[in-house]
Amino acid sequence: MIHGVALMQHSSERPKWWWWVFVAALAAFFITMPFHLEIFVILEMSRFFGMAMLALSMGFLWGFSGILSFGQTAFFGLGGYGFTVLALNTGETTGSVFFAVALGAAGAGILGYFMIYGRISEIYLSVITLVFTLILEKGIRATSGDQYVIGKVRLNGQNGIPTVPQLDVPWNPSVQLDINWFFWVGAVLMILVYIGLRLILTTPFGRVLVGIRENERRTELLGYDARRYKLAAFMLAGGVAGLGGALYAISIPLAHPEMFSLGRAADVIMWVLVGGKGTLIGPIAGVFAIEHFKGWLGTQGVGQVTLVLGAVLILFVLVFHKGLLPSIGSLPGLWLDRAAIREQLAEFVQHHLTWRSGPPRRRRRQGGRP
Amino acid sequence: MSEVVREDAVILETRALEKRFGGVSAIAGVDFALRRGELRCLIGPNGAGKSTFFKMLTAQIRPSKGQVLFDGRDISRAHPHEISRLGIGIKNQVPDVYDGITVDENLWLAAHPRHGARAARAKVDDILDRLELRDIRWQLLGALAHGQRQWVEFGMVMALEPKIILLDEPTAGMSIEETNRTAALIREVNRTTTIVVVEHDMQFIRQIADIVTVFHQGRILAEDTMARIQANQAVREVYLGTSGLA
Numbered sequence: 313m314i315h316g317v318a319l320m321q322h323s324s325e326r327p328k329w330w331w332w333v334f335v336a337a338l339a340a341f342f343i344t345m346p347f348h349l350e351i352f353v354i355l356e357m358s359r360f361f362g363m364a365m366l367a368l369s370m371g372f373l374w375g376f377s378g379i380l381s382f383g384q385t386a387f388f389g390l391g392g393y394g395f396t397v398l399a400l401n402t403g404e405t406t407g408s409v410f411f412a413v414a415l416g417a418a419g420a421g422i423l424g425y426f427m428i429y430g431r432i433s434e435i436y437l438s439v440i441t442l443v444f445t446l447i448l449e450k451g452i453r454a455t456s457g458d459q460y461v462i463g464k465v466r467l468n469g470q471n472g473i474p475t476v477p478q479l480d481v482p483w484n485p486s487v488q489l490d491i492n493w494f495f496w497v498g499a500v501l502m503i504l505v506y507i508g509l510r511l512i513l514t515t516p517f518g519r520v521l522v523g524i525r526e527n528e529r530r531t532e533l534l535g536y537d538a539r540r541y542k543l544a545a546f547m548l549a550g551g552v553a554g555l556g557g558a559l560y561a562i563s564i565p566l567a568h569p570e571m572f573s574l575g576r577a578a579d580v581i582m583w584v585l586v587g588g589k590g591t592l593i594g595p596i597a598g599v600f601a602i603e604h605f606k607g608w609l610g611t612q613g614v615g616q617v618t619l620v621l622g623a624v625l626i627l628f629v630l631v632f633h634k635g636l637l638p639s640i641g642s643l644p645g646l647w648l649d650r651a652a653i654r655e656q657l658a659e660f661v662q663h664h665l666t667w668r669s670g671p672p673r674r675r676r677r678q679g680g681r682p
Numbered sequence: 683m684s685e686v687v688r689e690d691a692v693i694l695e696t697r698a699l700e701k702r703f704g705g706v707s708a709i710a711g712v713d714f715a716l717r718r719g720e721l722r723c724l725i726g727p728n729g730a731g732k733s734t735f736f737k738m739l740t741a742q743i744r745p746s747k748g749q750v751l752f753d754g755r756d757i758s759r760a761h762p763h764e765i766s767r768l769g770i771g772i773k774n775q776v777p778d779v780y781d782g783i784t785v786d787e788n789l790w791l792a793a794h795p796r797h798g799a800r801a802a803r804a805k806v807d808d809i810l811d812r813l814e815l816r817d818i819r820w821q822l823l824g825a826l827a828h829g830q831r832q833w834v835e836f837g838m839v840m841a842l843e844p845k846i847i848l849l850d851e852p853t854a855g856m857s858i859e860e861t862n863r864t865a866a867l868i869r870e871v872n873r874t875t876t877i878v879v880v881e882h883d884m885q886f887i888r889q890i891a892d893i894v895t896v897f898h899q900g901r902i903l904a905e906d907t908m909a910r911i912q913a914n915q916a917v918r919e920v921y922l923g924t925s926g927l928a
Contacts, residue, residue: 519787519791519794520791522782523783526783527779527780529762530778531791533762533765533766533772534791534795535765535766
């Protein structure tokens, strides 16, 4: 194996100045987009912010507390439906966004309580969360009848609720945000969530979460009630997913059972794995890279988009197994380490490839090597 | 044999402690008492039940019957995180540490619950000095040698400042020099803390032992000073002749 000197920080350290510069650059990048990009690109990218929060929620949980919640989409969907139903009933959107966050966190709190305090093992937790989101999907799909009404909103079953209200200005609810402003709000919220989660990792709470990921039993023997920490992380991630769901529903605009679906749940895994598990910027990058790639594939007349994406996922798992961003991040380190790599390569060639050209005798002399 | 001790001097006690796995009694009714400040070694041949006993003392497994009393409180059904808060520090046989983070952070996580965020820093510095770990402070624990990882874990237990420390084979896999340093450290810590050690290494036990408890087939076979244990005929027999204790 090649051990590059990865130029990465420890998650528990306070971010250095260059991290803030990076975040500022990222923010500037997004904020200037509406000025030079076409409106349909802005519309497409507006969808990504909600997805990015869904990805962040999983990236935080999986990468830093070691909890693989396959069903983060449950809280994503709850956020989307929660926002839509409340906003349609009340005609008010700002409070409804907060409600979406609270609903995601509360859903995660209830489900998480039984899983975490019941000491369900990791693999069952993944299965249960997945089943939970699929149950919600089935449940929502079965609400097409007239009797399924919350307040004055019909849930519409398979068809979803297409009348999701656009966000309005918090201090002046009579004015709705236009496409550009919604884009900016989405971008800023995503970056704020990113900064928030990053800073949480530097707090004692975040450090203990990483401790639980590394060794849960030791963490408990040190006197931490791991269940409380895990539940808190689970609820936090549920809230972030709920916020993502609300933004996503507004951006399409549609609150649809598909938000809870298996396909969506698998997307989240893919975003995080391809972007880079164990980082927070990775999941965001994963969303933008994959979703953009998907859109591009769609326009290229490739019939089997899913198949191509599957191949991409396999490639990443096998070759760039740390994910896109950590792999890029370790490139400068690899450059510094190039002598070692040359050595490794030479060794690799000698051990595995020389038999093709070299005489069989030579190979026998090296026999016994693994 | 076991001496009569005053009630208030007892820090850890078991009463008629039993553990059955299926039909087998791993521990078959053990009454055990430990005085404050003692350094007690638990020995016995393989399968004698000392590891099961250790796990029950530290509430890592629940007894089938009987009680484990720490400061007069039954802890046999306590949660793992409560054990540490009561003042019990545990080091299991396999290094139980955080491989993916630095030595410093390992110690900080140990010091934090007891000392709070600020004082934890000072405690970490203190432990780094006492265990001479300063040079490897910022290294990832997973990259260190086995002996160093054991030491870091020992430091983590010390950072808890427990009333009692329970160690399961603390010198397993250590070099002779490391073992000697560990023995010296255990004796130093014992000035302020009660210690229980489960050990195989007789050389090491001779270095540190105060009173030794010998387990055999789930029961206490003998409990005495090391010198008298070595002279004990019954103990010699269960160790298959005398080679183990010679």
